[in-house]
Amino acid sequence: MIKNLILNIRACLGRAQVRFIGLKRDLYWIPFDVLLPLLGVSTFIFIYKSLKMPPITYTFVILGGSMISYWLNILWSMASQLYWERMTGNLPLFFIAPCSINSILIGMAVGGIYATSVRALSIILLGIIFFKIPIYWQGLPQAILAFLLTLISLYGLGMMLSSIFLLSGREAWHLSNLLQEPIYLFSGFFFPIKTLGFWVASLASLIPASLGLDSLRQSLIPESKPFAFLSFEIEITILCILSIIYIYMSFILVKKIEKIARREGRLITRWQ
Amino acid sequence: MAIIKRLYYSFVLGWKIWSEWAQWWIFFGYLLIRPIFGVAIFYMVIYFAQGNKAMNLFFWILAGNALFQILSGTSTGMVWTIFDDRNFYETLIPIYISPGSFLEKIIGRSLGVGVTGIFTSFFILFLAFLLGANYSIKPSFFYYVLLFLLTGIGFGLILASFSLFMGEGAGYLIEGTISALQLISGVSFTPQLLPTFLQKIAFINPFLYLIEGGRRSLGLSSFFIKEISSERLVYYSLLTSLLTITIGIATFLISEKIARRNGALTRKTNY
Amino acid sequence: MLVIETINLSRIFINKKTKKRIEALKNVSLQIQGGQIFGILGRNGAGKTTLIRILTTLLLPTSGSAYVLGYNVENEYYKIRPYINLVSGGENPGYGVLNIKENLFFFSQLYGIPRKLAKEKINKYIKEFGLEERAYNLVNTLSTGEKQRMQLIRGLLNDPEILFLDEPTVGLDVESSRFIRQFIKKWIEETGKSIILTTHYLAEAEELCNLIAIIDSGRILALDTPSRLKAMGSKEILYEIETTPLSLEFLKNIRGVSIIQDKYLDGKVSFKISLENESLISNVINKISELGSNIIYLRKKETSLEDAFINIVGRSIEDD
Ligand SMILES: Nc1ncnc2c1ncn2[C@@H]1O[C@H](COP(=O)(O)OP(=O)(O)OP(=O)(O)O)[C@@H](O)[C@H]1O
Ligand SMILES: [Mg+2]
Numbered sequence: 001m002i003k004n005l006i007l008n009i010r011a012c013l014g015r016a017q018v019r020f021i022g023l024k025r026d027l028y029w030i031p032f033d034v035l036l037p038l039l040g041v042s043t044f045i046f047i048y049k050s051l052k053m054p055p056i057t058y059t060f061v062i063l064g065g066s067m068i069s070y071w072l073n074i075l076w077s078m079a080s081q082l083y084w085e086r087m088t089g090n091l092p093l094f095f096i097a098p099c100s101i102n103s104i105l106i107g108m109a110v111g112g113i114y115a116t117s118v119r120a121l122s123i124i125l126l127g128i129i130f131f132k133i134p135i136y137w138q139g140l141p142q143a144i145l146a147f148l149l150t151l152i153s154l155y156g157l158g159m160m161l162s163s164i165f166l167l168s169g170r171e172a173w174h175l176s177n178l179l180q181e182p183i184y185l186f187s188g189f190f191f192p193i194k195t196l197g198f199w200v201a202s203l204a205s206l207i208p209a210s211l212g213l214d215s216l217r218q219s220l221i222p223e224s225k226p227f228a229f230l231s232f233e234i235e236i237t238i239l240c241i242l243s244i245i246y247i248y249m250s251f252i253l254v255k256k257i258e259k260i261a262r263r264e265g266r267l268i269t270r271w272q
Numbered sequence: 273m274a275i276i277k278r279l280y281y282s283f284v285l286g287w288k289i290w291s292e293w294a295q296w297w298i299f300f301g302y303l304l305i306r307p308i309f310g311v312a313i314f315y316m317v318i319y320f321a322q323g324n325k326a327m328n329l330f331f332w333i334l335a336g337n338a339l340f341q342i343l344s345g346t347s348t349g350m351v352w353t354i355f356d357d358r359n360f361y362e363t364l365i366p367i368y369i370s371p372g373s374f375l376e377k378i379i380g381r382s383l384g385v386g387v388t389g390i391f392t393s394f395f396i397l398f399l400a401f402l403l404g405a406n407y408s409i410k411p412s413f414f415y416y417v418l419l420f421l422l423t424g425i426g427f428g429l430i431l432a433s434f435s436l437f438m439g440e441g442a443g444y445l446i447e448g449t450i451s452a453l454q455l456i457s458g459v460s461f462t463p464q465l466l467p468t469f470l471q472k473i474a475f476i477n478p479f480l481y482l483i484e485g486g487r488r489s490l491g492l493s494s495f496f497i498k499e500i501s502s503e504r505l506v507y508y509s510l511l512t513s514l515l516t517i518t519i520g521i522a523t524f525l526i527s528e529k530i531a532r533r534n535g536a537l538t539r540k541t542n543y
Numbered sequence: 544m545l546v547i548e549t550i551n552l553s554r555i556f557i558n559k560k561t562k563k564r565i566e567a568l569k570n571v572s573l574q575i576q577g578g579q580i581f582g583i584l585g586r587n588g589a590g591k592t593t594l595i596r597i598l599t600t601l602l603l604p605t606s607g608s609a610y611v612l613g614y615n616v617e618n619e620y621y622k623i624r625p626y627i628n629l630v631s632g633g634e635n636p637g638y639g640v641l642n643i644k645e646n647l648f649f650f651s652q653l654y655g656i657p658r659k660l661a662k663e664k665i666n667k668y669i670k671e672f673g674l675e676e677r678a679y680n681l682v683n684t685l686s687t688g689e690k691q692r693m694q695l696i697r698g699l700l701n702d703p704e705i706l707f708l709d710e711p712t713v714g715l716d717v718e719s720s721r722f723i724r725q726f727i728k729k730w731i732e733e734t735g736k737s738i739i740l741t742t743h744y745l746a747e748a749e750e751l752c753n754l755i756a757i758i759d760s761g762r763i764l765a766l767d768t769p770s771r772l773k774a775m776g777s778k779e780i781l782y783e784i785e786t787t788p789l790s791l792e793f794l795k796n797i798r799g800v801s802i803i804q805d806k807y808l809d810g811k812v813s814f815k816i817s818l819e820n821e822s823l824i825s826n827v828i829n830k831i832s833e834l835g836s837n838i839i840y841l842r843k844k845e846t847s848l849e850d851a852f853i854n855i856v857g858r859s860i861e862d863d
Contacts, residue, residue, distance in 0.1 A: 007655030014652025022640045032444040039451035044317055046461040050329065051321040089636040092601055093697075097653035098624040104653075178301040181309030190313060191320040227320075262603045265556055265596070 011099035012107040019111020023118070033069075034122040038130075041065035044190045045131055055134055056221045062127030063220070064189035066120035067213050070154060071183065073116040075176055078158030081108055082166040082257075086267065095261065101254045105162060109155040139219035142232065146219060149239040150212025156246030157208060163253035166267060167260070188213055192227040201229050208242050211235045303388060307396050310337070314460075315403075331405040332492055336459040338396035339420055339486040343479075344450045345389025346424030350382040351431045351446050375524060382428055386421050393417070397490075408491030412506065416486040423482065423513040429520030433527035457483050478512040485509045546705055546737050547575040547598060551607035554593050554761075567593040569761040570607065575739070575754075577704075580731055582752030583741040584852070586860050590761040591741035592631075595709050598739065599629045612704060625654065627705045630698035632713035635690050639683035643674060643693050646682055647700065654701040661700070668696040672726070688719035695723060699730070706730075708740045712747060724751055743860055745848045749773075759856045772851045780818040785811055785840035786831055793830050799823050811839065 041061050048057040082105075085091045094101055127133045165172040186196070186204035193201040193210050204210045215235040218228045229235070261267035311334060318330045397407065431446055456463060456474040463474035474480055475497075484497055485505035500508075554568040567590045575581045585591050596602035598611055600620035608615060614622045637646040644665060651661035669678050672692045677685060682693065691711070698706055708727070712720035728751060731738060742748050748755050749769045756766045765772060781803070789812050794800050799819035806813045818824060831838060853859050 003655075010652045010655045014649050017652075018638055018641060018645075018649055021645055022638070025640050029444060032448055036444060036448050036451060039448065039455060043455060043460050046455075046465050047314075047317055047333070048321060049465045050461045051318070051326060053321050057321070088638075089631075089634040090638075092629070093636050093650065094653065095601055096599055096624060096627065096629055097650075098621065099653050099655065174301070178305050181306050181313065185309050185313050185316065191317050195316055195320040262601065265554075265593075265602050 008099050008103040011097070012103040012110065015104045015107025016111040016114070019108065019115055022111075023115040030118065030122075033119050034126065037065050037069055037072075037119075038123055038126055041068070041190070042131075054223075055132065056223050058127070058131045059133040059135060059221050060192065060217060060224070061190055062124060062131065062133050063216055064187075064213060065127070066123045067150075067187070067209050067216075068184070068189055069119045069123065070113075070116050070151070071187065071189075071209055073112050074154060074158035074161070075180075077112050078105075078108060078155065079161035079165050079172075079176060082162045083169065086166060091267070095258065101258070102159075102251055105159045105250065105254070109159060112158075113151055113155065135220050136222050139222070142219035143216050146212060146215035146232075146236060146239070149236060149243060150208050150216070153208035153239055153243035153246055154212065156243055156250055159250035160246050160253055163250060163257050166257060183207060183209075186210060192217065192224070192229065194227055194229045205229075205238060206242075208239060208246075211239055211242075215239070303391060304395065307341075307392050308399065311396060311399050311403075327404065331400055331403075331407070332487070333460045334396055334400040334405065335407065335487050335490050335492055336483055338393045338400070339416070339483055340454060340457065340459045341393045341396060342386070342389045342417065342420035343424040343427060344454070345392060346382060346386040346421060347428030347431055348446050348450060349385030349389065350378065350425070350428030351435045353378070353381055353385065375521065375528070378429070378432065378524070379425060382425050386424060389424065390417060390421065393420075406491075410489045410491065412502075413486070413489040415506070416482075416489050416509065419482065419509050419513040420486065423479075423516045426513065426515075426517030426520030429517075429524040433520075433523040436527055436531045453477075453479060456480070459483060478508070478515070481505055481508045482512050544577045545574055545613075546577040547573065547581075547609070547611055547739070549573045549598075549607065549609040552594075552597065552604050552609050553606045554590075554597060554602065555605045566761050568597070568604075571758075571761070571763055572607075573756065573763065573766070575737070577737045578731070578735045579753040580727065580738045580740055580751050582748040582755040583739065583758055584743065584745070584748045584755050584860075585741070585758035586743060586856070586858075589758045591743075591758060592709055593761075594758070595629070595707050595739065595741060599627060599707050600624060625701065626703060627707065628698040628701055628703040629707040629709065630694045630711055632691065632708075632710035632715075635682070635694070637682050637693070637697075639681060642679045642681050643669065643685070644678050646693065647696055650697045651700045656700065664700060665696070668699060672696055673722075688715050691715055691719065691723065695726070702734075703736065705737045705739060708738060710742055711740070712742070712744065720747070727751060745852060745860060749848050757852065757855050765851075765855045769848060772855075773846050773848050775851050775854060780821055781815060781844035782818065782824060782827075783813075783815050783840070783842045783844055784827075784831075784838065785813040786836045786838050788812060789831065789834055789836040793834060794827070797823065797826050797830065800827060813840075815844075 041064065044061045045058045048061070082091065085094065094104055128135070161172075161176070165176070184190070186193070186200070187207050187209040188196070188204070189209075193204055193214060196204060201210070211229070214229050215232050217224050218232050218235075230238075257267060314333055314337075315330060318326050318333075397405075400407065431449065434445055454460070456466065456470060456477050457479040458474070463471055463480065466474055481497070481500070484500075485502070485508070488502050488505065549571050552568055552571040552573075553566070556565040556567055557563070558565065571594065583591050583594060593602065597604055597609055597616060600611075600616050600623055603617060608617065610616070611623045612626055614620075616623065638649070641649065647665045647669075648661055651665065656664070669675055672695070674689060674692055674696075677689055682690065685693070695711065698708070711727075712723055715723070724747065727738060727740075730736070740748075740751060752769060754766065755769055755772055757764050757772070765775065767775075788807075788810060791802060791805055791812065791814060794802055794816065800823055801817050802814060803817055804815040816827070818827075828838065828841075849859070
């Protein structure tokens with residue numbers, strides 16, 4: 001039992017380390033990684049400027065921008081990852097090894113969170129420097145709680161998507177690419193989701209980024225309370241529930257994948 | 273004549289690769305879903321800020337984005353074509369060594385990409401009409417669409433030249449240049465809101481005048497550069513796109529030569 | 544010790560598009576003893592990889608059963624996994640942005656090998672495989688041979704009881720494949736563990752394997768030592784002889800001897816004969832000296848595994 005736990009922790013850290021090293025080798029692109037999302041989202045800051053909105057709306061956008069980098073990381077480095085591992089021939093070796101695929105997925109998530117946090121924090125930092133966005137630092141403890149829960153549920157969703165993408169291959173990849181703008185809309189990256197109306201916002205809450213962002217904004221910008229969708233406590237509770245559901249589902253899906261792979265002989269092979 | 277024929281074939285090939293590499297629903301998804309939700313995001317942002325009071329600004333933004341879409345869609349599409357050819361299909365070399373110049377083929381294929389860009393653009397304008405925009409389309413609108421297509425191809429050639437030598441980094445180059453360009457071309461907001469030094473750059477940026485000309489051809493009143501007449505803009509814009517395409521072709525020919533010398537064409541950059 | 548046992552193992556694939564059934568394995572029953580290299584020889588599509596996949600717990604049998612180290616592959620797979628490993632030729636798993644050491648370390652962690660031990664092992668193998676100079680190079684800059692050596696090291700990291708090698712030398716040059724073959728032999732001698740090796744190189748099977756199973760269209764057609772398989776190649780006894788000038792008429796008078804080929808060159812006669820039994824050769828030799836000719840060259844032609852393969856499968860391993 002303990003031996004098994006140690007094995008899985010080692011596998012998890014091993015996979016995370018691949019990401020750390022990858023980030024180190026790619027350091028060169030980090031400025032672009034940070035500047036691009038910033039350029040992209042600053043359009044919305046200027047639109048708020050032209051509408052003479054108060055600077056808290058800039059904080060809305062910048063926080064959204066840093067959340068976007070997590071979402072993109074989920075999409076490009078989590079959801080499509082098992083598919084890529086299959087294409088490079090790693091997947092059968094993961095199956096053959098005594099460790100669980102889950103620990104490998106968690107390792108990817110840990111590595112991804114680390115790499116993305118570097119970007120997300122830089123976006124916020126640049127936002128503070130360039131746009132002088134107001135932030136209420138007393139709310140930081142609450143914000144950290146909300147943020148951690150958001151990450152857990154978001155990466156839980158990513159692990160789940162990873163299995164789904166592996167099952168459906170290129171189609172799912174296109175689908176997620178297609179869903180990029182819809183997700184941007186429903187997660188409220190550029191405006192509070194309350195604006196979407198109660199029912200749409202409720203549905204949108206299935207994406208952990210929506211409630212995560214809403215609770216982050218509540219805790220870091222007290223003036224934004226009137227725009228908040230639900231109270232901070234309720235949002236935190238829902239995020240907890242989402243985390244449990246997504247991680248549990250991802251474990252179930254991994255089991256299912258292994259079953260299908262062994263039964264049908266596809267999934268592990270490269271081009272079928 | 274032969275050139276036109278070859279351009280036509282490359283166009284068909286480009287269109288096919290662009291459209292047939294996926295099922296129809298995916299293709300139409302890309303064509304329809306992205307613009308619809310792009311429009312929706314702008315709408316929500318403005319609605320959140322001002323309710324329905326700022327619809328004029330909303331339609332002004334949509335017009336700018338629709339026009340800019342032709343330029344950005346075409347140029348990014350071109351770079352992706354080269355990129356995908358090299359990494360995924362490994363067709364760059366067969367294309368390269370088949371008869372006819374490389375440039376012709378790239379331009380021909382980019383026309384295929386350009387058609388989708390124009391489609392998306394018109395679709396955004398159509399959505400704007402549905403939402404109550406009162407654009408009055410002047411004949412010069414089609415002239416501007418053509419200029420945007422040409423500029424897009426020229427700009428795409430410039431980006432493609434650089435991406436011949438780059439790996440995954442090409443993605444950043446493209447996205448970055450396009451985002452930056454969008455920011456200083458008055459696509460979604462007036463450049464007067466930019467910090468002073470960026471404002472200066474914005475006002476010498478020829479694409480700003482191209483967008484402005486395009487907007488006027490939709491009968492939109494401009495919030496800035498009022499002093500320049502629409503006729504002047506017609507000439508400025510023509511000059512801009514001719515210049516872009518000339519620079520594009522020149523850069524491309526030069527970098528193609530360099531690429532051939534140092535073997536960048538055959539280098540696979542992904543792993 | 545019996546390390547692998549399969550009983551009427553069958554595997555059917557259904558092609559999703561054409562709805563065609565492919566019987567990749569048909570009633571395969573094998574018993575493989577440990578401490579040796581067991582070869583599976585077959586043409587493309589014979590079912591070698593399918594068999595390996597079932598034994599390495601990557602694929603379920605359609606019917607029949609298979610036991611690896613006494614555990615059923617179907618439901619006790621988690622007990623098998625720590626004790627096996629797999630290296631497939633022509634595939635390069637790993638991460639391009641990592642160097643050889645980092646890649647190997649990653650794979651060692653999937654087996655929970657403690658950090659220090661893993662690093663020691665990796666260093667030892669890198670030295671043995673002559674990869675020291677490349678140890679810090681990113682794997683996407685390695686040559687095919689170097690990549691394959693790295694893969695073999697990966698397969699050894701967990702000290703597997705059974706190492707499965709699926710065409711480990713495919714696509715390698717003579718030197719790289721020789722290196723890998725020699726390493727495999729040494730490893731088996733030193734550790735007494737087991738290797739299951741598939742290949743479609745006859746020479747490789749002959750050189751390495753203690754036992755060879757010949758598989759075709761999913762069936763095991765023969766299973767024996769290389770030398771006994773070769774004996775199945777041909778029942779004929781062939782000799783090649785070269786003498787000083789002489790008329791070959793005399794051979795027609797010895798019963799049980801027939802001429803297969805003859806050539807008259809300047810000052811020499813060279814011919815190939817087939818004998819019904821081994822003792823006839825002394826008659827032939829005597830006759831030649833009686834006729835006053837000298838033998839320049841005489842050689843018994845060995846039957847090859849190639850002949851045996853053609854005999855057993857009905858066609859050569861190479862043609863399409
Ligand atoms: N996942 C699969 N789905 C459908 N058919 C398959 C699958 N895997 C193998 N087959 C078929 O089963 C048969 C045996 O394949 P297998 O890969 O075991 O052959 P092999 O002996 O390893 O050949 P090679 O020398 O080419 O590697 C082939 O006809 C192959 O097409
Ligand atoms: Mg095979």
